[in-house]
Amino acid sequence: MSTAASPLDDAMLAARLCAIDPVGLGGMILRGGGEVRDRVVARLHADLPEGAPLRRIPAHVDDDALLGGLDLGATLALGRPVRQRGVLAAADGGIVVLPMAERIAEATAARITAVLDARAIDAVPVRVAVVAFDDGVEDEAPPQALVERLAFRIDLSECRGATDTVPSDAEAKAADGDAPAIDPCAILSGAAAALGIDSARAALFALRAARAAAALAGRSEPDEDDVILAIRLVLGPRATRLPAPPQDDSATDAPPPPPESESSEEERGAPEPPDDVVLAAALAALPRDVLERLAAGAARRGVNRARGAGERRKSPLRGRPLGARAGIPRGGLRLSLIDTLRAAAPWQKLRERGGGAIRIRRDDLRIRRFETRGETVTIFAVDASGSAAAARLAEAKGAVELLLAQAYVKRAQVALVAFRGVGAEVLLPPTRSLTRARRALADLPGGGGTPLATGLDAARTLAEAARARGRTPFLVVLTDGRGNIAADGSAVRERAERDAEQAARAIGQAGIGAVFLDTAARPRPEGARLALAMGARYLPLPRADAAAMHRAVSAAQAA
Known part of the structure; x- marks a missing residue:
């Protein structure tokens, strides 16, 4: 096969x-x-x-x-x-x-x-x-x-330009020999569970596909090849995890007998796991990109995420049409004439004749609806303090330039906030211009204390300003999470940590999507706590380069 x-x-x-x-x-x-x-x-x-x-x-x-x-x-x-x-x-x-x-x-x-x-x-x-x-x-x-x-x-x-060859019925029948009888229901349900598929509809589709494959080959019941084909075509694209490797048969310790309650469940017909040979063959037949995507822990495709285009918003004037609804065309709302006539037409004989050929009432009026997609703004909040500031800023610069290269395709903008000493500065307002970004990032200062709370507040303010302009903000915080300058400028570590946690909590309460990149050589609990308060994904990247940061940010936005 x-x-x-x-x-x-x-x-x-x-x-x-x-x-x-x-x-x-x-x-x-x-x-x-x-x-x-x-x-x-x-x-x-x-x-x-x-x-x-x-x-x-x-x-x-x-x-x-x-x-x-x-x-x-x-x-x-x-x-x-x-x-x-x-x-x-x-x-x-x-x-x-x-x-x-x-x-x-x-x-x-x-x-x-x-x-x-x-x-x-x-x-x-x-x-x-x-x-x-x-x-x-x-x-x-x-x-x-x-x-x-x-x-x-x-x-x-x-x-591109491939030929549309299809296996003939004769080729399909050639595999039909004295194959042992199998239970396709048990194998497919077990395979669905092993691949992390929680929808019963997928297993039913796979069973129907196996039966159709058997009918195509002239068989009355599915055999092992039909089941493997169904797993590859139906269950493979829906997989959310790799199946566990088969256990070593050479193990000498026999498992303890199951309790009576578990035995009764098996007697009631609990689904059996798929045969190792069938599952191994199906795993080998899965598309290559599926295995790579699952091994990397990427999110399953098919769910809309705010990666390039922002969140959907209703609009009365422009965007993608959504159809009409009953309403009065006022306050900027636009009348949908065709839908209004369509709503009034069935009632013409029941209405008293007026001055016109068509009698339209208030309840017949329909207004147009539209949907727009907000533009995404990715805001980098970079810790520019200490001896490692130059390396961190260079990494941020590389990541910003990588995102800018895709800005036109993704309809996205980027911005950069750097914090050091006792304050924070917006070095790059939201932009798509690669030339402007390179000019702003050419000579960045570094050194001094870590005003983490001030930097987080500045990033949140910029994100809320972008949201007020109809954009969808996404915040990327690049720091080791160890603030030592409080919001009032005092160098009191305990107060600085409380202020930083309060600023992180404000970001989470504002509902701003975020990812926290911990650049500490040895990540400590402070970064994880701040990420939790922000409601952000926590990624410890002590040795991240620009490409690694770009991949991490893209994966976090898709998750």
């Missing part, structure tokens, strides 16, 4: 499995790929029964176009309500494609998932498979509710 397969091979195979059980598997998410993913969709469409519809859903679709509703043009022309079919109903028995799924509204995703769960719209059966295209950058990803209801997630970003 070959465990090595290209992403395109996996995508083509997943398309064939979806064609066998489109409703049970839900569909797939294809990231990147350009024209390659169009061939995957074509493969899925070709494997469905002849005449199966294929529909596309725009990211900003409204409820009437999605689920069906009033046809405004026909209603106004005929003078009576005329309903139209939605895209989902029109795609019954076929496929719906979601281009730019990372930009779809949460409300729209909720309506699609409701149809996938109920398999009906207003008690009318609707059975479709969903193919979502993910073109998100950094933090952008499809809504999690939709991601959880699609069996396959395949990254085609590296597929």
Whole structure:
């Protein structure tokens, strides 16, 4: 059995499995790929029964176009309500494609998932498979509710001009020999637990995928190869941890017998762990980037995080459209004429005739809604005191320049606050200009005491000013956590520590995202306590260079 397969091979195979059980598997998410993913969709469409519809859903679709509703043009022309079919109903028995799924509204995703769960719209059966295209950058990803209801997630970003070869049925049947009978339910549930997957839906998807693979190969029941394939295609992309290595069979000490209560649980049918051979083969077949991501402890992809773009905010005037709601167009709110007419059209015959052809009342008025993404400002608060100040500032300078190189892509800004002696200074206001940053960072002073409380207060003030301007601040504190200058300028260590903890607590209460980089040669409890008070992630980096700091900050923003 070959465990090595290209992403395109996996995508083509997943398309064939979806064609066998489109409703049970839900569909797939294809990231990147350009024209390659169009061939995957074509493969899925070709494997469905002849005449199966294929529909596309725009990211900003409204409820009437999605689920069906009033046809405004026909209603106004005929003078009576005329309903139209939605895209989902029109795609019954076929496929719906979601281009730019990372930009779809949460409300729209909720309506699609409701149809996938109920398999009906207003008690009318609707059975479709969903193919979502993910073109998100950094933090952008499809809504999690939709991601959880699609069996396959395949990254085609590296597929350029590959051929769409698919294993033939004859090749699949060649592996069908006198394979021993297995329990796919127990193996898949155990594999899901070993990979840290807490969703029961994932194990059910894997079981359906294994049965579809068996049907594709002409078998009535899944064998070991089918189970491994399901683990690779369904459970692998959802993994949140590496499975524990198998125990050494050469151990001489036998484990003690389980208590009677544990034995009774096993007799009641508790899931057994997967076979070591099956799990080892599945682990070897996992995508390489998944193993690297899990080994590094990175967060699972698929959840929106504020890395480049900031938090989402409602806006009455500009941004991404969210649809209309009932309301009065005043105070800067904009009237949605089409939605207003659509709300008034069904009631025309019941209303007394007025001066116009269309009778609109206050309750019919609809206003437009928009959503914007705030710009992120990463604020470095750097300890410039003591003999190691020059090295710390050089590291901060390198990290700032690395972040600035990605500022245009991430729509982010950076700022720098340095504290030493008895005060703090904003050396670099929020900016994207690499030239300005290099000029400000060229000659930085160092030495003196450590006014940690003053530095934290200055960073918090800058963060709150950025938030007042509609930006999303993120604070990076680079210090050893040992303040010796109090907020009033006195050199009393006990008072300086209390002031620093109070300043850190103020940052946490303000809800400012932060990471605390402890640069002490031997990290002590002071840094961890300050990070806890700030609600920040604590990273002891006694020998961090600019690249290590950049990676740490990026991982902390994504976590």
